[in-house]
Amino acid sequence: MDILIYGTINSVSLALYALGFAMVYGVSRLPNFAHGSLYILSGFVTWGFLNSLGLNYLLSIILAMVATGVIGALIYQFVLIRIRGMEISEIIATYAIGLAILEGLRWGGFKGMTYTLPPFIEGSVTIADIPVDYQRLLVVGIGGALVVCLWLFTRYTRVGLALKGMAQDERAAMMLGIDSDLMAVVAMGFGSMLAALAAILLLPLGNIVVESGYNVLILAISVCIVGGLGSWIGAILAAFLIGFAQILTAVYLGSHYQMVVALLAIIVTLIIKPSGLFGKQKELEERV
Amino acid sequence: MKVNTERRRERIDRGIKIRTDGIYAMMSWRELCYLSAPRLVLIAGMLILPLVMPGMYWQRVITITCIYALLALSFDFLAHFVGLVCLGGAFFVGIGGYMAAILNTSFGLPPLLTIPLATVIGAGVCTLLLLPCLPLRGVYFAIVSLMYPLFAARVIEAFDIFGGTDGILGIDSFSNQWVEQYFVIGVTLLFLFGIRRLVNMDIGLVFRGVKDNDQAIKASGMDITRIKAMAVFIASAMGCLSGACLVHIYMWSGISQFALDFSILPIAATVIGGGGTLVGPIIGCLILVPISELLRDFGTLRIVFYSIILVGFIVFRSEGIMVYGQRKYHQFERWRKV
Secondary structure, three states: OHHHHHHHHHHHHHHHHHHHHHHHHHHHOOOOOOHHHHHHHHHHHHHHHHHHOOOOHHHHHHHHHHHHHHHHHHHHHHOHHHHOOOHHHHHHHHHHHHHHHHHHHHHOOOOOOOOEOOOOOOOEEEEOOEEEEHHHHHHHHHHHHHHHHHHHHHHHOHHHHHHHHHHHOHHHHHHOOOOHHHHHHHHHHHHHHHHHHHHHHHHHHOEOOOOHHHHHHHHHHHHHHHHOOOOHHHHHHHHHHHHHHHHHHHHHOOOOHHHHHHHHHHHHHHHHOOOOOOOOOOHHHHEO | OOOOOOEEEEEEEOHHHHHOOOHHHHHOHHHHHHHHHHHHHHHHHHHHHHHHOOOHHHHHHHHHHHHHHHHHHHHHHHHHHHOOOOOOHHHHHHHHHHHHHHHHHHHOOOHHHHHHHHHHHHHHHHHHHHHHHOOEOOHHHHHHHHHHHHHHHHHHHHHOOOOOOOOEEOOOOOOOHHHHHHHHHHHHHHHHHHHHHHHHOHHHHHHHHHHHOHHHHHHOOOOHHHHHHHHHHHHHHHHHHHHHHHHHHHOEEOHHHHOOHHHHHHHHHHHHHOOOOOHHHHHHHHHHHHHHHHHHHHOOHHHHHHHHHHHHHHHHOOOHHHHHHHHHHHEEEEEEEO
């Protein structure tokens, strides 16, 4: 039973890590290696609003999300747009930006165990004899709501439809009058906001540690690759697959092996079926 | 009336470059110098460097620079001549390093034997391990190769093999410092000119064919995976060699050899020096490694610095220093009216 409950929670958190990455990649084919650092950055921004400026928690959350979204959009607008389409440069540039943010934070003294965000609601509830705190339940609830909202957003709003169109066929979308550069900026902004949302939901469960930025990035990438780059449904299913696999290994083998599972999942998926579980679009191009 | 003063810049090869293209280069000293000066300056410069360095510390920096230069060379060769972007240079370093460490401590072989053995065996191991993902290309190969060193480090940590998190201690060092330095410098130069020769031979043409149009190579009846495996063997041999040297210099081998530094700094050096020139990465390393040593006092801020430099180069001057230098050396520019 505890495997079921904690597996679900772990899977939803993985899905939250991965959604932003999947969104950016799906729309603009940009592997955003700065995703993990945006996640950590938004945690510290929230902490800063909350503790240094003394704002209300809800207000600082909203401000931090907006700020991270703007930062992501600015990174795209001023740096990444110039190297669009050059895959190697994109990877190196986003990775370097991520590294700069994380190491800059570390240099700025944001390290150690002193930075924590308070949970939204204190306390815990017992489900089938297993104590689960409210924050973890909130993660699952908001994660589920987010997926539904994203589904509605890409189906019934103009911006969402434009993003979806770009993800399917950029040239056709441009012919229909969708500004592809603008949409890519919007996607990067949304992706960063999703990273911030994940951070705000998940960071209260522990400390804000700079190093975990790398782990978030690896987990996001592994979920997206196993699910098929650019496919949201695939990403969510893969999150559950890896999430439960991780919890099972943690229970039966030991928690060292959790990260090994994620990395092994990537390597095996890439070797057997590089386009992932649900990535159908570029199956032929990836393999000779 | 509007006067049209638009101008454009035009680049023309220098006369001497054209004269030195053919056999006539042998006719005069001037042409011979023009052809051989850049190479001789590099070789002589590399050989003199340890002598002019002010102390032990900076001599060590030069050795480390050469080790990074080997890695950068291997990245450049794989990325720009075979089309496999390998973000996991650290994997080669780690495999080579652990191999040399085990050969030295468990079998008692001297460094003179462990380094060549670690190079060849390590390259074989790397090639075998990477073999399943060789059919991949582009961003997929980049990601999977980025994962390999992380995976290797986690496996060593989790299974507690090869000394676990403590690493392997008590490895022999080189017999003295001059041997260490000139060995590393010599090997770097040897590989630089060796790879240059290699990419201009027939097999080099096939390598470039794999990069530009693999379907054509396949249509010519050649096995792409085999050719890629050969290229990976050559590149990982360079990586393993540098790892083996590193282990014997520090007399220690540990998980930190799989650290991202060994993957990122060579890439940065290649971008800054100029990809596809083979000399560029070495020049990039000669610039970047000493700078990062100078900035050691700033702690992690230096990583921020060179990340920003890297982004700047990628966005604004993606050709790199070496390509720019070559252009200035071989061509002159003038303005002409349109």
